[in-house]
Amino acid sequence: MRIVDLLSPDRIALGAQAADKASAIELLVSLQEKGGALTDREAYKEAILAREAQTSTAIEAGIAVPHAKSPSVARPSLAAMTLKEGVDYQAMDGQPSDLFFMIAAPMDGDVHLEILSHLMVLLMDPEFTSQLRAAADPQTFLAVIDRFERAKFGEPEEDTPPLIHASTPEEPSAPKYRVLAVTACPTGIAHTYMAAEALEKAGQKLGIPVKAETNGSGGAKNILTSEEIAQADGIIVAADKNVETARFSGKKVLFVPVSDGIHKAEQLIQTIESGNVPVYEAEGPVSAEPEQEESLGRQVYKHLMNGVSHMLPFVIGGGILIALAFLLDDASINPANFGMNTPLAAFFKTIGGVAFGFMLPILGGYIAYSIADRPGLAVGFVGGSLAAAGTSFATISSGATPVPAGFLGALLAGFVGGYFMLWLRRACDKLPNSLEGIKPILLYPLIGVLFIGAFMCLVNPIMGMLNTGLTSFLNSLGGTSRVLLGAVLGAMMSIDMGGPFNKAAYVTGTGAIATAAAAGAAANDIAYQMMASVMIGGMVPPLAIALATTFFKRKFTDDQRKAGFVNYIMGLCFITEGAIPFAAADPLRIIPACAIGSGIAGALSMVFQCALPAPHGGLFVFPVVTNALGYIAALAIGSVVGMVLIGLLKKDLSSR
Amino acid sequence: MVSAVTKVCNPMGMHMRPAQLFIKTVTPFKSNITLVVNGKEINGKSIMNLMAACIKQGTELEIKCDGPDEDAMLKAVVELIDSGLGE
Numbered sequence: 017m018r019i020v021d022l023l024s025p026d027r028i029a030l031g032a033q034a035a036d037k038a039s040a041i042e043l044l045v046s047l048q049e050k051g052g053a054l055t056d057r058e059a060y061k062e063a064i065l066a067r068e069a070q071t072s073t074a075i076e077a078g079i080a081v082p083h084a085k086s087p088s089v090a091r092p093s094l095a096a097m098t099l100k101e102g103v104d105y106q107a108m109d110g111q112p113s114d115l116f117f118m119i120a121a122p123m124d125g126d127v128h129l130e131i132l133s134h135l136m137v138l139l140m141d142p143e144f145t146s147q148l149r150a151a152a153d154p155q156t157f158l159a160v161i162d163r164f165e166r167a168k169f170g171e172p173e174e175d176t177p178p179l180i181h182a183s184t185p186e187e188p189s190a191p192k193y194r195v196l197a198v199t200a201c202p203t204g205i206a207h208t209y210m211a212a213e214a215l216e217k218a219g220q221k222l223g224i225p226v227k228a229e230t231n232g233s234g235g236a237k238n239i240l241t242s243e244e245i246a247q248a249d250g251i252i253v254a255a256d257k258n259v260e261t262a263r264f265s266g267k268k269v270l271f272v273p274v275s276d277g278i279h280k281a282e283q284l285i286q287t288i289e290s291g292n293v294p295v296y297e298a299e300g301p302v303s304a305e306p307e308q309e310e311s312l313g314r315q316v317y318k319h320l321m322n323g324v325s326h327m328l329p330f331v332i333g334g335g336i337l338i339a340l341a342f343l344l345d346d347a348s349i350n351p352a353n354f355g356m357n358t359p360l361a362a363f364f365k366t367i368g369g370v371a372f373g374f375m376l377p378i379l380g381g382y383i384a385y386s387i388a389d390r391p392g393l394a395v396g397f398v399g400g401s402l403a404a405a406g407t408s409f410a411t412i413s414s415g416a417t418p419v420p421a422g423f424l425g426a427l428l429a430g431f432v433g434g435y436f437m438l439w440l441r442r443a444c445d446k447l448p449n450s451l452e453g454i455k456p457i458l459l460y461p462l463i464g465v466l467f468i469g470a471f472m473c474l475v476n477p478i479m480g481m482l483n484t485g486l487t488s489f490l491n492s493l494g495g496t497s498r499v500l501l502g503a504v505l506g507a508m509m510s511i512d513m514g515g516p517f518n519k520a521a522y523v524t525g526t527g528a529i530a531t532a533a534a535a536g537a538a539a540n541d542i543a544y545q546m547m548a549s550v551m552i553g554g555m556v557p558p559l560a561i562a563l564a565t566t567f568f569k570r571k572f573t574d575d576q577r578k579a580g581f582v583n584y585i586m587g588l589c590f591i592t593e594g595a596i597p598f599a600a601a602d603p604l605r606i607i608p609a610c611a612i613g614s615g616i617a618g619a620l621s622m623v624f625q626c627a628l629p630a631p632h633g634g635l636f637v638f639p640v641v642t643n644a645l646g647y648i649a650a651l652a653i654g655s656v657v658g659m660v661l662i663g664l665l666k667k668d669l670s671s672r
Numbered sequence: 673m674v675s676a677v678t679k680v681c682n683p684m685g686m687h688m689r690p691a692q693l694f695i696k697t698v699t700p701f702k703s704n705i706t707l708v709v710n711g712k713e714i715n716g717k718s719i720m721n722l723m724a725a726c727i728k729q730g731t732e733l734e735i736k737c738d739g740p741d742e743d744a745m746l747k748a749v750v751e752l753i754d755s756g757l758g759e
Contacts, residue, residue: 071692075719081688108695108719126728129685133726140720 017130018169019138020162022094025154026050029097037105041065041082044095044118053093053120060088060120074107079139083119085128092127093120096157098149115145138164147220156223163225167192193227195219195288196240196248200231200255201274202321202519203328206586206593208232211254211277218281226285231259250288251296252277257322258386261296269296273314279600316431317516322386323396323430324523327379328631331526334371335533335630339640341365342539342629375530376404376426383430388437391456395437395464399429402472404534406480409473419480422531425472428479433468440464483531490528490542498542498622505546506553506618506654510610513557513592513599525550526631533629540642544627548641549618551628552651556617557595557610558587559651560658564666567659571666576601587655590634602666609661617654624650673738674746679730682756686727690757695719697752703739705749716749 027047034040045061054060063084067073074080095118102112117135121128138144144164151157197215201207212228219226227244230237242263245251250268253259254277261269270284270293277284287293338355345361356362380400384392403425406418421428440463444455451459493501508521525547532543565572565580572580579597586594599606624646630637641647680686686694698705698717705716709731714721716735727733733753737746752758 067689070689073688075688075723083688108692126685129687129726129728132687132723136720136724140718140724 017092017127017134018165019094019131019134020158020165022092022131023096023158023161024051025158027093027095028154028157030151030154030157031100032097033100034103036103037068040097040099040103040105040113040116041068044082044097044116047095047097048093048118048120051093051095053091054088055090056088060084060086063088064118072106072108074105074113075139076107076109076111077142077145078102078107078111078113079115079117079145080105080107080113081117081119081132081135083121083128083132085121085123087123089120089122091122092131094118094131095120098151115149134169137168141168147225150220159223163192192247193225193244194249195224195226195252195285196244196250197226197228197252197254197277197284198231198240198259199228199274199277200257200259202257202325204232204325206591206596207256207274207278210593210596211274211281212238214278214281215252215254215285218285222282222285224285224289231255231257249291250293252284252288254278254284256318257325258318264296267296268293278596317519319383319386319431319434320427320523321519323379323381323383323427324519324526326382327375327530328526330371330374330378331530331631332633334368334375335529336633336637336640337364337368337371338533339368339539339629339637341368343640372530372533373404376400376423376534379423379530380426380430380433383427384434384437387431387434388441391441391460391464392434392437394461395433395468396430398465399433399468399472400426402469403429403476403479406476407473408476408480410477412473419477419484420531420534421472421476421479422483422534423527424483424486424531425476425479427527428475429468429472432471433464436467436471437464487531487535487543490546493542498545499619501546502549502622503615503619505549506556506621507611507615509550509553509592509618510557510595510614511607513596513610518554518592521550521553522631529629529631539629540625540627544629544642545622545625547631548626548628548647549621551590551632551634551637552621552626552647552654553614553618554592555587555590555634555651556614556654556658557592557599558583559655560587560610560613560662561595561598561606562587563655563659564662568663568666570668571663573669588635590632605665606662609665610658612661613654613656613658615654616657617650620650620653621647626650673736674742675734675736676746676750677732677734678750678753679732680727680753680757681729682759683729684759685729685731686722686725686757688723690759691719691722693758694722694749694752697748698745701737701739701741701745701748703737703742703745705745706736706738708734708736 027050029043029047032043034043041064045057048054049057063086064082067084068082073082097116099114102114105113107113119128119131147160148157151160199208199211208230209232212230215228216226227240228238229240245263245267250270251264252270253261254272254274256274268288270288272284341355341361341364345355345357349357355365377397377400380403381393381397384396403421406420410416411418440460444459505521508517511517528543528546532541537543562580562583565577569577583594595610624643626647627642628637629640638644638647682690707714707716709725709727714725735746735749
């Protein structure tokens with residue numbers, strides 16, 4: 017028994033209009049009559065009404081299943097209807113009903129119970145009901161039922177070919193999800209989820225079920241099962257950092273930047289469905305192959321971001337704890353030991369320091385990991401640690417004072433280590449197969465660590481000089497240059513809201529604080545001031561837009577005004593990405609307005625000498641900002657400027 | 673937790689009207705109720721779950737109630753089923 021066999025397109029009415037329960041029933045009975053299963057229309061309708069008189073057959077969630085087991089029914093039959101606007105069907109949960117399945121069952125047998133049970137299994141899945149409600153025509157409606165029935169009850173038996181094949185031959189024996197996707201962005205807060213949503217929505221629009229796994233900062237969600245992967249036509253990997261891809265081996269896989277997942281979702285799904293996508297082959301654990309097609313710049317960006325996104329939690333946790341230590345300490349006890357004077361401060365500072373200690377190794381390690389997969393990790397880690405320590409041949413042999421090579425050194429270690437391991441693995445391919453087993457457990461770690469050790473000892477003095485030079489250059493910047501630096505960093509944050517410019521500014525800021533923290537810089541160090549400009553630059557765009565939607569209501573659609581409110585929260589949490597939908601809708605007006613607002617905020621933050629020791633957190637880290645009042649003023653001024661510019665540039669909707 | 677095993681005796685099984693009656697009976701209780709039907713556990717407070725389980729006449733049910741008023745709940749449910757679910 018299958019639902020699709022009991023239903024046919026002429027017994028499905030979509031988006032119908034009914035004033036009340038009685039007229040909804042009348043419509044359904046008329047549909048039911050078309051199938052010829054009723055011997056006596058009026059007797060059937062009376063049985064339906066008699067049943068409703070006992071208790072309503074509305075279940076919950078807008079679904080009603082009027083039914084009658086009656087001598088006026090010759091054979092089991094179904095009719096289905098959706099209403100444009102739900103009617104009061106006296107549901108137990110009080111909700112109006114807009115999705116109806118009407119059952120006609122003959123007197124004999126259990127078929128009525130089976131149909132009911134079968135329907136309920138399907139209707140319990142909210143995905144099923146929402147696809148039914150969204151169906152554009154009866155064929156699509158039937159196709160949705162067919163797909164879910166196959167997924168939940170298995171393929172139909174041979175002797176009962178489903179009707180659906182005749183009406184929609186283009187629906188193959190569809191698996192539940194025809195296209196799968198994995199989305200990931202370096203920060204893992206916004207783009208990841210926006211891309212997943214865009215892809216799933218585009219799939220709905222195209223009538224192609226899409227499931228998207230999000231590899232966000234909180235770990236992977238909505239994870240693709242191996243069964244789903246096996247059944248899918250293809251997989252879209254929309255990611256700006258490395259994601260686990262070995263599981264897709266042998267499938268058609270499309271690799272694109274996460275922004276394509278947001279802006280070109282439909283196109284991507286159609287590409288997969290066209291079949292014009294190369295089959296992805298993971299060689300064992302290696303996943304280097306598809307990356308060769310990407311430009312060098314994009315590869316480097318992706319590896320860098322993989323390192324940065326893994327480093328961030330350490331910087332955030334450590335940075336805030338250290339900042340708290342300064343906040344809670346009393347400098348007058350011993351200024352030279354500031355941050356460690358009271359036991360509580362010392363507690364925070366010590367833990368924060370340990371977390372900070374991992375920053376550079378993690379950065380180097382995960383850059384190398386992104387390049388060369390697992391064999392790269394240890395090499396990058398060791399390289400990053402050596403960069404942090406500033407170890408060189410001179411410090412080892414003659415006890416010279418080490419100069420930490422800082423952020424730049426760790427970056428170099430990650431890239432050099434990673435590409436070295438990639439080369440080493442290719443070089444080792446020539447070795448006899450009998451040595452295969454000892455490669456990962458002996459050759460790679462030994463040769464890799466030895467190499468990176470020697471390399472870092474060699475370059476550390478140079479990187480150390482560069483690092484010191486850069487730091488002293490930044491420190492030597494006069495008032496005007498600092499303000500300009502702040503303006504540029506702030507503006508970069510909002511030029512592409514999460515894209516390469518934004519990330520470049522962000523990495524500059526976090527890199528600066530990582531280096532400054534490693535060197536034990538003072539709380540108002542230029543590095544922390546740079547970070548302050550960066551964060552404020554990223555907070556302005558959503559806030560400016562939120563303010564604009566509040567004060568210039570006529571320039572935005574209803575939906576935008578609602579989304580605008582959320583932007584207050586996004587802005588205060590330093591989630592620049594909240595502004596993207598607005599910027600994407602009207603880039604030429606929104607982006608310049610936001611960039612100017614951000615630039616002004618960044619510059620003012622420098623003017624007020626605000627300093628921020630944490631790389632993220634928005635409003636929540638304001639308590640640890642040096643000169644928080646100035647910071648708030650800078651943020652307010654920047655946001656208001658942005659808002660006013662949006663107001664001036666954007667025209668009223670009605671005048672368009 | 674308390675539990676009991678019984679059989680559905682009304683000829684039509686757990687179709688919609690008995691299911692509605694069942695839900696009306698269990699809703700006032702605070703405890704959770706789980707039914708084991710043909711080896712599958714279902715939530716006894718969800719009408720869709722109840723109907724989806726396709727409980728026919730003669731189907732054996734294990735009823736598990738867990739919560740502050742589990743005893744009273746179990747008693748009420750067993751009485752309801754044994755009395756033929758209102759039919």
